[in-house]
Amino acid sequence: MNLQGKKVTLHDMCLRDGMHAKRHQMSLEQMVAVAKALDAAGVPLIEVTHGDGLGGASINYGFPAHSDEDYLRAVIPQLKQARVSALLLPGIGTVDDLAMAQDCGVGTIRVATHCTEADVSEQHIKAAAKRGLDTVGFLMMSHMASPEKLIEQARLMQGYGANCIYCTDSAGYMLPDDVSVRIAALRAALDPATEIGFHGHHNMAMGIANSLAAVEAGASRVDGSCAGLGAGAGNTPLEVFVAVCARMGVETGVDTYRIMDVAEDLVVPLMDHPIRLDRDALTLGFAGVYSSFLLFAKRAEAKYGVSARDVLVELGRRGTVGGQEDMIEDLALDMARARSVEMSA
């Protein structure tokens, strides 16, 4: 693969996707320290919000240690060069949340929908574009859509005003060919001025390989997370991707040694559990399950004595998607009941 001379904008996820792995419990001091260090290492874009985006604080998704507004107001004034982005899922975040984020200094809004439901992003994408924000359409669980379907959905988002469209491997299910074919299809179908992005999860250990495949096929934005802090087995580890890009002659503008130090000295010590490919995280990738379901399934295992892996496999079989977190406990309860009926028969 020859990527010599390509330029990629890297986007760090550890203060947003990493919030899933932290059960949304990060202190303001931790956020500020990591964000300042990412900024100093040259990372151009940093995402900051609840793991499920603006307005995610709820019984369904979990209550964070601080509000989105508190995190954004603490972080943004401390940064010298990096722009801060906020994720927004229509139905969770509102146009008022978007206005609040812009007032805090957010420069990029990423409007996320399930990969076949782009039509629900119209109001939010139009509002963000009208406000002059860098506006991104973020198609989650993209492995569940064919390249043709993804093109159709991406065109909707582009039509509403998005200037960048993401193929998002929320389940960490895709293999490099799955990424190549989708990114190449988007690149060929969308306006040349519309950027293409890729967001990976490392559940099949494909984060780096998939991100490289995305760049080769035409992506100019790539998400990663310092030390991999993110849902499931985490996101594409950013410091590793920076080092690989440096070796391959891809320009990222990020200092390889400094980003290694941010990972090692600041992000790893934050982790509540090691972000690794245990059998449950691997099952997410293998069965194509939304990465942020991992901790819900582990909690159900602890509460009902059912295997988290069995729960995840069944969630994959049922084709569950983000927003159906409440089904995890229901399913575990049904499985526990079925097991006790079996045992008493």
Ligand SMILES: C[C@H](O)CC(=O)C(=O)O
């Ligand atoms: C709300 C999700 O965590 C968004 C995301 O990062 C993904 O789908 O992956």
Ligand SMILES: [Mn+2]
């Ligand atoms: Mn993610």
